Amino acid sequence: GGSATMEYSKRKECDKIHSMNTKEYILNQFKLYPQLELQDLMKFLYQSSFGCEHLVSDFSTVKSSIEQELQNHKDSSDSIEELDGDYIRLHLNYGLNVNTLSTLFMRSSQQEENGIKQLEDKIQILLELISNHTLPFSFEESKDLLLKWKKEGYPAIHHSDTFNQLYHPSYRLIHKKYVPFLKLFQYIDNNHPSMVSIDGRCASGKTTLADLLKQIYDCNVFKMDDFFLQPDQRTKERLESPGENVDHERFKEEILIPLSKHEDVKLRKFNCSTMSIESAILIPYKPFNVIEGSYSMHSSLQKYYDFSVFLTVNKDEQIKRLRKRNPKMLNNFIQRWIPLEEAYFNTFSIQDKCDIQIDTSKA
Numbered sequence: 001g002g003s004a005t006m007e008y009s010k011r012k013e014c015d016k017i018h019s020m021n022t023k024e025y026i027l028n029q030f031k032l033y034p035q036l037e038l039q040d041l042m043k044f045l046y047q048s049s050f051g052c053e054h055l056v057s058d059f060s061t062v063k064s065s066i067e068q069e070l071q072n073h074k075d076s077s078d079s080i081e082e083l084d085g086d087y088i089r090l091h092l093n094y095g096l097n098v099n100t101l102s103t104l105f106m107r108s109s110q111q112e113e114n115g116i117k118q119l120e121d122k123i124q125i126l127l128e129l130i131s132n133h134t135l136p137f138s139f140e141e142s143k144d145l146l147l148k149w150k151k152e153g154y155p156a157i158h159h160s161d162t163f164n165q166l167y168h169p170s171y172r173l174i175h176k177k178y179v180p181f182l183k184l185f186q187y188i189d190n191n192h193p194s195m196v197s198i199d200g201r202c203a204s205g206k207t208t209l210a211d212l213l214k215q216i217y218d219c220n221v222f223k224m225d226d227f228f229l230q231p232d233q234r235t236k237e238r239l240e241s242p243g244e245n246v247d248h249e250r251f252k253e254e255i256l257i258p259l260s261k262h263e264d265v266k267l268r269k270f271n272c273s274t275m276s277i278e279s280a281i282l283i284p285y286k287p288f289n290v291i292e293g294s295y296s297m298h299s300s301l302q303k304y305y306d307f308s309v310f311l312t313v314n315k316d317e318q319i320k321r322l323r324k325r326n327p328k329m330l331n332n333f334i335q336r337w338i339p340l341e342e343a344y345f346n347t348f349s350i351q352d353k354c355d356i357q358i359d360t361s362k363a
Contacts, residue, residue: 022125025084030135032081033167037160038137038145041126046157048085049119052109052173063102066092066172073170080179081171084122088179089171096182097189101172103216104185108175119154180358181209184309187356188217188288193306195259195289199297199350200311202337203321205360209311210292220286224293226269227251230277243344246295256304259289294341297350310354314361 029044030036070092081089087108092101123146129135130142149155159169188196196213198206210221227247229238238244247270258265266280291301297308313321322333344350351357 022084022122023129025082026122026126026129027134033163035166036163038142039157039160040163041135042146042149043157043159044083045119045122045126046154047087047089047173048083048122050115050156051085051087051175052105059102059106062106063098066098066101066105069170070098074168077170080182082176083173085118086176087173088176090174090182091171093170094182095186095190100185100189100216104174104178105172107215108173108178110175116154120150177363180360180363181212184356184358185216187307188213191307192288194287195256195291195305195307197291197296197301197305197308197354198311199294199308199354201313201318201345202294202333202341203318203325204311204313205363206292206294206311209309210290213290217288218286219288219290220265220283221290221292222255222265222267222283224251224291224296226267228270228272230270231275242340242347243295243298245340246298248295248298248300252301252304255291256301259285260304295344297348297353299348302353307356308354310351310357312351312357312359312361314359317361 025048026041026044029041033040073092076093077091078093078095079091080094081091083089090096090101090104096104126135127139127143127146130137131139149157163169187193198209200206207223210223213219214221224246227250229245229247233247254268255265262285264285265283267283268280269278270276271278291305297305297310302308318338319330319334323330
């Protein structure tokens with residue numbers, strides 16, 4: 001029975017912490033927007049619980065509504081406003097182009113499974129803050145309004161006229177998992193680089209980020225994993241040198257040099273199961289190219305990039321992700337691949353050579 005009691009008190013503690021967070025979030029809203037009305041707090045709690053699932057139709061509609069809003073809006077805020085849940089309000093002046101903003105917004109719309117439960121918990125906390133006069137609303141009126149909202153099935157809610165007139169809100173809801181990458185998107189949108197490298201620790205999310213960039217920008221993605229050493233290159237001497245367990249020579253000749261001349265690429269992937277190079281696939285040139293993978297910032301390749309990203313992840317999270325990805329290979333990573341990577345990062349100070357570092361441990 002002891003452990004069950006312990007579990008229960010831990011859960012109680014957890015609920016307490018959560019309610020404290022919700023309370024702080026609500027009070028913070030009130031501090032940010034001192035003239036807001038109850039309906040604005042209801043909207044805040046709705047967005048915290050459901051995100052943006054009620055707003056999304058198709059890409060072109062989303063895009064044109066953002067364009068329209070950007071022309072007419074007076075909101076000068078370029079901030080990120082945290083909600084009490086998995087979403088943020090990203091103000092339109094943040095500095096992303098419409099296409100990027102629309103894609104992130106579309107990708108953030110999802111059905112929240114326990115949205116109603118979340119919302120009702122948050123409403124309880126809101127009512128407590130009103131009943132103990134921390135918030136200046138009438139308790140009876142608030143209770144009636146919230147009850148009416150419940151009976152209607154919690155439809156989406158607009159900001160109050162007061163809020164619109166005073167604060168000119170102009171934002172879209174984005175999932176929090178995109179927040180670590182916003183500075184990178186901002187850089188790409190404003191500088192239009194032609195080649196970006198994503199280096200970093202295994203299981204830090206390099207492939208996921210490259211796929212996201214491909215979806216937003218329709219760029220080409222080239223992977224260092226397609227350029228493992230051929231059998232005759234795998235000399236003892238080479239394998240003992242940091243950063244040399246990848247065929248950077250061939251990568252430079254076949255990928256980076258043609259790209260730097262704006263030419264199409266004949267991609268020849270190394271196949272690990274046959275231990276040989278596959279026949280060439282023609283990849284038509286695109287103005288934006290992403291090079292993804294450990295060793296992409298090898299000293300012989302660095303000069304080709306306009307911008308470089310280093311992704312990192314803490315040790316525990318790294319092991320957890322690797323175990324989830326492929327439990328059979330975990331030991332191989334721990335014994336072999338991770339030490340090789342770390343030797344390369346340390347020997348050549350790769351982290352410091354990159355333009356931006358992003359920690360994805362919480363993403």
